[in-house]
Amino acid sequence: MYKKTVAIDLNAHIDSLEYRVINNGNAYYGELSFFNLSYGTIHAIKFHGEYFNSFGDILPITNTDLLLQDLNIPPCSYFKYSFSLPDFQIRNFKLSVISIIFENGIVEAVSPNPYSYDIDVLDENDPADNKLLVLFRKAFPYSICLPKTNEIGWICTCGRWNSKEQNTCSRCGSKFEEVGTTESIKGIVETKLSEQKQKKNKKRALFFSIVGVIILALVVGIYLGPYRYFKLGYSYSELQSGNLEAARKGFEELGNYKTSRQWLDIIDVVEDYQGTWYSDEEGSSLQVVIKGRTLYAIVAFFENDVSVYAFDIVGGDENSLQLIADTVPIDGDTLIWNGRRYHKVSESVKVPEGTEAPSIGMTKEEALASTWGAPESINTTETSGNVHEQWVYPNNRYLYFDNGVLTGIQE
Template identity: 30%
Template sequence: MLLWEKIGEEEAIMGETTRTVDLNAHVNNIECQIETANNIAKAVIAFDNLGYGTITAIKFIAQGFNSFGDAVKVNGQDKFFLIIQDISIEKNCHAENLRATLPNGDIRKLILEESQICYADGTVSTYSGRNDCSFTLQTIEEDDIEAVRDEYNDQFEYMPIELDAAWVCGCGRCNGRDEAVCSNCGSEKEHVLQLSTPDYISELKVKHEAKEQERKEQAAAEEAQKAKARKKRIIKIGIICVAVAIYIVFNWNINILSNRTTYNSAAEMKTALQGTYTHYYMGETVSQLVISGDKATWVFNDGQTIEKDIEKWNYKRGIVRTSESPLVVNKAGNLERGNTVYKKGQFKTPTSKKSTSTKAYESAESGFSVLQVSDVKVSYNSSYTVCTGSVKNTGKKTYTFIEVKGAFKDYSGTVLDTDWTYVVGSEGLAPNESSTFRMSIPKNFDVTSCTVSVYDYD
């Protein structure tokens, strides 16, 4: 509830609201509870700051009573000063749980009246006594409210009033006659009172319709930009996928060939591979392979032989093709078929080979950690619920095509809708630079917050 909704006495009749407020008050709705322990009484105080500045100290005129309602004197006096210091109560905010030790432990009830206020700018205001002002507020017509709020702010609900000693803003706050700005919503007096001018609301409605058309066109342009960005992103992803596939195949091929012997021609390969190759198991000869011309002959220990024609000398990939599984020429110039290795010549023990490869990885900063979202705010206009905020690059490099996604939530945290937008495009966001963003969904007053996160970037 806004503070001005609680100020003074109020009576509502058929779209009209009658209020009585104290024009001299700087705080309102003063409440006090008494806590006692070890014969020490403490006052626990709460009040509303009416918006003239940030309160740093407050002095009350206090009158104490015991449990029977008898007045408790302090230093022989019925009333005494009660001071609370070293506080910071922002404009139009509620202060609570402010504690002060009472000078008499018998006090069980305390009546407080404002005396003086210290503000953060160093000024001190003194309460000059109650000065009641009564007025009747007229609710703005339902057909006019959207146009009025579009011109002023969403707190406007009433037609403004100019009184002899005060003026009442459209938000309902009663301000002193000499106050140029509303202490609640910050609207300028001259602009607010213009609302009472004949035909001004009609002008606002025409202006509102033009703004609505402009917003619709802007929304359509933003949607077209998003569609273009989506298409661009799909194309970019496609290009990246193709590039990655080519890179993988290329490196796979390089890795394969790095473990093989290749040749400049089929004739060179054929000449180099002529001869006998032996397969060993636990140091013993198991079989031999003889390459002679375009023939490959396997000779086993039991005397069995198998002869196959060599169908192709694939010199570029180091492969000898027969009707059986192909033979691969490894880096040592030996032949391999699966896990079977045929070593050239007559070796009594197989030699081992080791291959090592290392790949260094450099750690890099992540845009998700250095692109910081801040100043997220949710507002409403006549057609949309809008989320605005900013993104700052706290990293060490420039990021482009930064996208953010917003989850619009109700008071319980349930996501009601989502939207996304670009913060920057190809121009990029350099280190320590910030950029604002704006997202919107169809108007929904159930939305109370929006959680924004970085969705993508380059």
């Protein structure tokens, strides 16, 4: 067990804001990410930006504000966004929140209010500590520490400090009456564990001995684990980007935490598909790319007739994976698509020429020809001669156009 100091901004409505400049080979663009706390669904957010060149000089940008609109970021969720930069010389920038529009109105940003506190972290490599973590999280999936209360506030089991006026944790959404005291935790843990035990006497005795260990740990003030749910968000973002290897590594490090095992099971099934396949029968190639919740099959005949098919791998249908296996079966080293047999020639996930993922600066025609294809719907807004379009895709994905040019991507 080791001590960890946690530093937060008590006045913040988002957490873990990160940003950077990325070069995609053709141009520089910006990328930002953050964790939305539990105050509500974010529909728009405005940042103040400072922009720098390679020498660290501040660039004289006319409009330094970055405005993201038409969003739908639920509470307690991770958000990642790519956008075009206001000047081609920008190589670094800093962002700070000006204001946020939630589903119930506008929240103006206020001056930072830093606050620090200590928690004692359990060593997950220690068998006894890890056993406590596994058992405890059956009742509280976000738990990383024991709750604490004082005259000014309380610390939730997820590790977030909240003021005494807050009845709901700003990070994980847990209620104070559920996690605010050792006594309430004891009751919930006992209930959760007893539901999973059979009513045999021997197992009952084992159950109460385990609960006794947990209660003893609570009494002596042992705190739980590192901030693993942030790692879950980053692992999912790698999956969203099609980086199965990086996503697998992240989910494996999380063990049985929350939905990580579900995503590992999905990767086990779909990763055999990802790669380049070729059919000698008609000279066609098949590119299979997995990104996030979707498996894309890109079929190219002689590299001039490209069709894109999409399968939801974790949709509302609990048999989504079986549907893929039935529609696109793999027989040994052979994949069968529409009656044609393909053999894998590469593990590469490079999309065939003429078909690529959307990127900043694309025209609407180029975006339609990308792996995302046509949107489900388009929302259009005209202001002062400018046309702003939001293209809506399945699984909360959006493309944003200003006067016909792609300026934002939300995955």
